[in-house]
Amino acid sequence: MTTAFDKDLELIFQKLTSDRQVKQALDFLKQDAPNTIAQQKELVVIEAPTFQEKQRSLHYAQMLKAAGLQDVTIDEKFNVCGKIYGSGKTGKSVLLEGHLDTVFSFGTVTDVIEKDGKLYAPGICDDTRALAANLSVIRALVNSGLRPHHDIMIAGTAAEEGLGAMSGMKYLVNNKAEEILAAISIDGPSNDVMYFNATGMINYDVTYTGPGGHAYLAFGTPSAVQAMGRAIAALSDMQVPETPKTTFTVSLANGGQAIHGIAQSANFKINMRSDSAEVLAQMEQQALAIFQQGADAENARWQKPGAVKVTFSKIMDVPAGSQSESCRMVQAAKLATLACGITPQPRLGGCTNSNMPIAIGIPAVTLGRGGAEYGTHTVDEWFDPAGVYVCEQKSLLLLLALAGLTDVTAAPQL
Ligand SMILES: [Zn+2]
The missing domain is CATH 3.30.70.360 (Alpha-Beta Plaits)
Known part of the structure; x- marks a missing residue:
């Protein structure tokens, strides 16, 4: 792992992690984990094969609104997207997203089976977990009264898997390319994995x-x-x-x-x-x-x-892209991970939703969705939620770092 960090970025994370309101928001995410897991179970039984995400998209839109997201809209690809407005009225956003679709056809997921602390259901991790995690991040931001400088955009994206070829994300970021400063995708296993390449x-x-x-x-x-x-x-x-x-x-x-x-x-x-x-x-x-x-x-x-x-x-x-491991976006993602007590594990290669912003020059990373998991893309998929809230804490810190936190930190140049 590259360990050299720019001083100004290190300082941002020092300020954030010593801020009382931020600490409260991080605590909130831990306390909120049972709600997050309940929503993950609620979402996974609304099946969403690639290109057939409509039902889940409609349902997720309601959940996003209930969590406190504003101006929630669904586009023609069934991407669902809304905002937490920043204090700076800059018209610029930092995007946090997870994908709505799963690799399973209708009729595969009937129920969530709980055994030995694990949740068994096809799609329970990939990427339903990210959708639920991001709802908790919204609640933490709204309930804590934290005021980011730039806007925070939260989305559930369609058509990531297989022949979907990340076309939902492509549509979203291409339409909002002028607005999005940086993009964070939640996908892939565990709390430490990160992808910054675009294969x-x-x-x-x-x-x-x-x-x-x-x-x-x-x-x-x-x-x-x-x-x-x-x-x-x-x-x-x-x-x-x-x-x-x-x-x-x-x-x-x-x-x-x-x-x-x-x-x-x-x-x-x-x-x-x-x-x-x-x-x-x-x-x-x-x-x-x-x-x-x-x-x-x-x-x-x-x-x-x-x-x-x-x-x-x-x-x-x-599309392929080129984003180096030493770039400031990747540095910020590593610092957010380290601030949560986790050693980041950057992976070479990667064909994730981050390809789409990277391909058009928007800095992006894909971060693991936390917890332990097994058998993604198989009907044996299970999820173990122990310690999973660290994913949400990492997302919150990275969002605040990139968007700037009013009266605490300024948004860095990426
Ligand atoms: Zn996925």
């Missing part, structure tokens, strides 16, 4: 089609499967750097219609990732050329130009 990810769906024919009678006709095979072999040989970490894999390949038929169609998917936007773009260009070369090489082998054709579509595009 970019691009997926393609690639299809080869050709005339096909009988394996014996039409021998000499280019094959869609063979074209695909040539492309896959060349893709497999792509060289990528170790740093910035860059990866690819081809999967879900299938094709042909019969063992004794020259394939008329073939399809595969490729997943490409990099911590660098530039390297990812280079790899994408290389892959696109190879998709075409697969068809060309197969047609050339049989001297039938144009027989097999390739089409492809980009099915996911998550």
Whole structure:
């Protein structure tokens, strides 16, 4: 861990943690933990598969209002968002969010089972826990009478998981890019984990089609499967750097219609990732050329130009970003974690909602949602809430540090 901190940032956290009102708010978060856990259980049974978050979004909007958030609105993606207005009337905000959607389809979550102090329910951690945690942060801010300088924006975002590709967060931050100074996402396990990189990810769906024919009678006709095979072999040989970490894999390949038929169609998917936007773009260009070369090489082998054709579509595009571990946003997140008595564990890489602000130049971190957890993205998921309120305490300190606390600390330049 990088341990060098800018002096002014250290001073902000010293002032915050010795402020009487802030201490009261931190105590409040600990006392409020049972309410937070009750709301986590209430939310998890309102199922929210990716792209089908409407019911949970409507319900969460009511909870946000009840907690004291103002001007709560739901946008066309079903992101729900509201404000705690700062004293400075600056029109600028620090965003705290968790995602509404889960990886489970409707009918998976019927109940929360409690056993040995653990809560069992698919989605109980990821990311329902964050939604509940952020409600408690609102209550702490409102009840304590703490007055941030800039506004605090709290959101539940849609479409983070899978093919959602963080599109809810993308929509939210792109629409409010002028307003958001910094963004904190609550996602991932435990109280110490943090993500500050934005690993970019691009997926393609690639299809080869050709005339096909009988394996014996039409021998000499280019094959869609063979074209695909040539492309896959060349893709497999792509060289990528170790740093910035860059990866690819081809999967879900299938094709042909019969063992004794020259394939008329073939399809595969490729997943490409990099911590660098530039390297990812280079790899994408290389892959696109190879998709075409697969068809060309197969047609050339049989001297039938144009027989097999390739089409492809980009099915996911998550932008990569570059934010260094020594930047002030990451320093502030580490100081907030240390102030809660936890040693931060920064993770390299990361494809989280923070990708979206980072990609457009807004400083962002993703912080773990606290507690112990097991089996996220499986039906065996459980959550152990022991000591979980530290997540909320960390969020509160970081929000106050970044937004500034009236008469106590000024908002730092990031
Ligand atoms: Zn998540």
